[in-house]
Amino acid sequence: MHVLITGGTGFVMSVLARELLTSGAADRLTLLDQTAPDPAVVGFIANTDAVNFDVVDVRDSEHVYRRIHDARPDVVVHGATVTQVPEWERSDPTRYVDVNVLGTSHVLDAARRTDSVRRVLYISSAAVYGSGNCVPGPLSEDAPTRPDEMYGVSKVAAEMVAQRFAALYGLDIPVVRFTMVFGPMERPTSGRAQMSLPFHLAASRVTNTSLEVSERTLRAGGDWISAVDVARALRMLCTDTESCAGTYHLASGERTDVPDLIRAFGASVTTSASSTVDMDPDKKFGKHAIYSIARARGRLGWQPRPLAEQVAEYLSWAAANSKFFHALN
Numbered sequence: 001m002h003v004l005i006t007g008g009t010g011f012v013m014s015v016l017a018r019e020l021l022t023s024g025a026a027d028r029l030t031l032l033d034q035t036a037p038d039p040a041v042v043g044f045i046a047n048t049d050a051v052n053f054d055v056v057d058v059r060d061s062e063h064v065y066r067r068i069h070d071a072r073p074d075v076v077v078h079g080a081t082v083t084q085v086p087e088w089e090r091s092d093p094t095r096y097v098d099v100n101v102l103g104t105s106h107v108l109d110a111a112r113r114t115d116s117v118r119r120v121l122y123i124s125s126a127a128v129y130g131s132g133n134c135v136p137g138p139l140s141e142d143a144p145t146r147p148d149e150m151y152g153v154s155k156v157a158a159e160m161v162a163q164r165f166a167a168l169y170g171l172d173i174p175v176v177r178f179t180m181v182f183g184p185m186e187r188p189t190s191g192r193a194q195m196s197l198p199f200h201l202a203a204s205r206v207t208n209t210s211l212e213v214s215e216r217t218l219r220a221g222g223d224w225i226s227a228v229d230v231a232r233a234l235r236m237l238c239t240d241t242e243s244c245a246g247t248y249h250l251a252s253g254e255r256t257d258v259p260d261l262i263r264a265f266g267a268s269v270t271t272s273a274s275s276t277v278d279m280d281p282d283k284k285f286g287k288h289a290i291y292s293i294a295r296a297r298g299r300l301g302w303q304p305r306p307l308a309e310q311v312a313e314y315l316s317w318a319a320a321n322s323k324f325f326h327a328l329n
């Protein structure tokens with residue numbers, strides 16, 4: 001199977017690339033990204049003989065079409081995105097529409113005009129739920145979307161564009177919403193500037209320094225999942241032989257309190273009023289909720305591993321790649 005992944009040199013998509021190759025699900029990959037692969041990605045994916053890296057901006061419709069048409073993939077995973085950064089949203093809100101909505105339309109249009117493509121996975125986000133209704137318990141995959149930032153707005157719009165392409169051209173386009181992802185290969189990219197709390201905890205372990213967080217962060221919690229578990233579910237969605245249409249959550253499905261997360265990482269943490277590592281404990285709904293994973297579990301038979309196992313794997317990757325954290329910290 002040949003899989004073309006947009007945003008393929010970024011964090012989660014590079015973990016998917018490795019999963020597809022190491023599992024044997026794909027024998028060929030095209031990684032399309034506006035950023036050329038850095039040594040970290042090349043080292044992580046390892047079997048780069050099977051990979052074609054393609055520097056393409058998804059805003060360039062003609063270039064996207066030519067590359068997808070020439071590559072003739074079986075499956076396309078569309079993960080290229082610009083994520084929520086308040087300064088980016090304020091200074092250039094149109095970029096979210098250009099990259100996340102128009103870029104999605106370009107990728108889908110190229111896919112439907114290329115007769116080799118049997119499925120497109122659209123990678124979305126829990127940001128579609130915005131601040132949300134005060135619904136207790138895990139949020140269902142069919143909960144109403146109420147985005148409250150340009151990133152979430154653009155993800156909802158792109159999901160609707162994807163649904164329309166599916167209806168118009170009979171394409172199989174599962175929509176996959178991730179919660180807060182952590183794990184190997186998380187680093188700043190042209191699409192993302194804010195690192196997760198687990199990234200900071202891993203950096204503190206590897207660099208042997210204490211992490212400063214705001215005091216209220218210690219009263220917060222959330223639904224974290226490793227990119228490795230996410231990639232396993234995405235691989236299942238790539239290889240499934242039946243239609244996979246529908247919306248999936250890839251999440252743990254459970255709340256983890258920040259003190260428990262800190263313990264799992266074995267990190268040393270202090271509090272500081274000026275710390276930029278800050279979570280608001282009152283934000284518990286919508287994009288800050290816990291998510292039902294019933295559809296991924298029922299339809300794919302997917303189940304995330306226990307958090308302790310996910311964290312241990314990440315820490316062992318972090319220890320083996322400590323230079324990476326020293327350079328980024």
Ligand SMILES: NC(=O)c1ccc[n+]([C@@H]2O[C@H](COP(=O)([O-])OP(=O)(O)OC[C@H]3O[C@@H](n4cnc5c(N)ncnc54)[C@H](O)[C@@H]3O)[C@@H](O)[C@H]2O)c1
Nearest residue numbers: 007010011012034057058079080081125178181189191192
């Ligand atoms: N990391 C998370 O916690 C999380 C949570 C929810 C959803 N997601 C989704 O997962 C996907 C991957 O996100 P990530 O966290 O790995 O982010 P990332 O920034 O590491 O990856 C995004 C990639 O898109 C590329 N990109 C940005 N603009 C582009 C453009 N114009 N043309 C081509 N490529 C472009 C970037 O260079 C980057 O490599 C995204 O669709 C994101 O919305 C991630």
